[in-house]
Amino acid sequence: xxxxxxxxVLLITLGLSRLKPAAPGVDRSTLWIxxxxxxPMVRQVRGPGSLxxxxxxxxxxxxxxxxxxxxxxxxxGSPVEAETVLLEMSNPELxxxxxxxxxxxxxAQAELINTRVKLQKDLLDQQAAAATxxxxxxxxxxxxxxxxxxxxEGIVANITLKLSxxxxxxxxxxxxxxxxxxxxxxxxxEAQLAAQQARVEQLRALSQLKRSQMEGLHVRAGIxxxxxxxxxxxxxxxxxxxxxAKVVQPDKLKAQLKIAETQAxxxxxxxxxSIDTRNGIVPGRVSRIDPAAQNGTVTVDVAxxxxxxxxxxxxxxxxxxxxxxxxxxxxxxxxxAFGQEEGQITLFRLTSAGDEAVRVKVKLxxxxxxxxxxxxxxxPGERVIVSDMSAWDAFDRVxxx
Numbered sequence: 001x002x003x004x005x006x007x008x009v010l011l012i013t014l015g016l017s018r019l020k021p022a023a024p025g026v027d028r029s030t031l032w033i034x035x036x037x038x039x040p041m042v043r044q045v046r047g048p049g050s051l052x053x054x055x056x057x058x059x060x061x062x063x064x065x066x067x068x069x070x071x072x073x074x075x076x077g078s079p080v081e082a083e084t085v086l087l088e089m090s091n092p093e094l095x096x097x098x099x100x101x102x103x104x105x106x107x108a109q110a111e112l113i114n115t116r117v118k119l120q121k122d123l124l125d126q127q128a129a130a131a132t133x134x135x136x137x138x139x140x141x142x143x144x145x146x147x148x149x150x151x152x153e154g155i156v157a158n159i160t161l162k163l164s165x166x167x168x169x170x171x172x173x174x175x176x177x178x179x180x181x182x183x184x185x186x187x188x189x190e191a192q193l194a195a196q197q198a199r200v201e202q203l204r205a206l207s208q209l210k211r212s213q214m215e216g217l218h219v220r221a222g223i224x225x226x227x228x229x230x231x232x233x234x235x236x237x238x239x240x241x242x243x244x245a246k247v248v249q250p251d252k253l254k255a256q257l258k259i260a261e262t263q264a265x266x267x268x269x270x271x272x273x274s275i276d277t278r279n280g281i282v283p284g285r286v287s288r289i290d291p292a293a294q295n296g297t298v299t300v301d302v303a304x305x306x307x308x309x310x311x312x313x314x315x316x317x318x319x320x321x322x323x324x325x326x327x328x329x330x331x332x333x334x335x336x337a338f339g340q341e342e343g344q345i346t347l348f349r350l351t352s353a354g355d356e357a358v359r360v361k362v363k364l365x366x367x368x369x370x371x372x373x374x375x376x377x378x379x380p381g382e383r384v385i386v387s388d389m390s391a392w393d394a395f396d397r398v399x400x401x
Contacts, residue, residue, distance in 0.1 A: 023356065023397040031400075032387035033350065034334035038380040041332045043324040043368045045267065047297070049257035051277075051316045057252025059223050063242040064216045067091045069232050076230050080221040086230065086245050089217040089238070098210035105203040112196045119189040126185045130178035137171035144168045225249040228314060248314050255284060255302040257320040262340075264289070264298035266324045273302045276319040280309035286322060321369065330365070331374040337388040341367040348385040348398060349378065357385055359396040 067089035074086045144164040150156040221227065229246035238244065255275045259267065267289055275282045283306045290299035302320055339345035343364050348357035362384075365373030378384060392398055 023399045025399045025401045028400045036333045036378045036382045038331050041327045045263040046321045046369045047257045047259040051253045052256045053248040054252040057249035059247045061245045063238040069236045084221045086219045098214050101207040101210045105207045108200045108203045115196050133174045133178045137175045140168040140171045221247045257300045258297040261293040273322045282306040332371045334386045335372045336386045350383040
């Protein structure tokens, strides 16, 4: 009897060891169950971001000179025109330099006029001297011709004829010299006037620069838009290059999205996108992709094609979706809580009765924001649990309550 009892215990123990553990119960209302479908699937990636001004829709205003802030005339958020004065500054040294440059320009202009008049007078004197020598030459040539005729008739001596020839040759030489002197004087006058004119232009440019710097003390918006930043206080001193104000054009904005680097590999320039401003959805297209990743994300710029809704402004938080491709006919299901694209995972597939789910291996293909392609393991029409089932990793079957 003892042997029989021991045998029975051994058989019962062996049978119990081969029994599968009881399937745990799971509340159906806490699960996300989706049906496997076959048909088109739009691949998308999504990421948060913000609206930022386009390059041509933003103007950073910097200080051109040392100055002291006197008055702030416009507050951030106010609409401005191109000629709207945002703030006024002062610089006594600049004002003094501007007046000095203006007086130097006037003095140089007066000197130019004086030089031109003097050179014209010298030119006239030179021309008169040349004309006198030329007249004397003509008279000497006539006297030579007359003496030559009288000499042939024996009226004048040979010495008189020779003296008249020498006189004519001397005046001819002087006439050539005077012509050269006149030409050299004209070139010299032009050079002096050019040098003086260059001096005037230099001082005019300096005067215009100082005048422009003086006008820059009245800081203007430069473009029509909205004043976004004015980080100054009256009495504050600024140096060249200090940021004075920032003006943006609200109608020239783009979306700047942060896409996870694992999802950004298929994004291309020109792909369609949609931007959710929480007050409307605006269509757009990818215009730039940052070549480097930062903090696990890639910055993607989206140029907006549609009209922005009311309330759209720089730094407004948005959500963006980029359409990667449209797959014609694939088997797909809602994206599981875990699992990478082109990877393999296990999911719980519902039985035909729908009261239990068994674990099956599934090979994934391309993924989208909310869906994923099924390559192997599931068929259209089957239902699977796509929510997190990591709490039941030790079980291959669960009961649905």
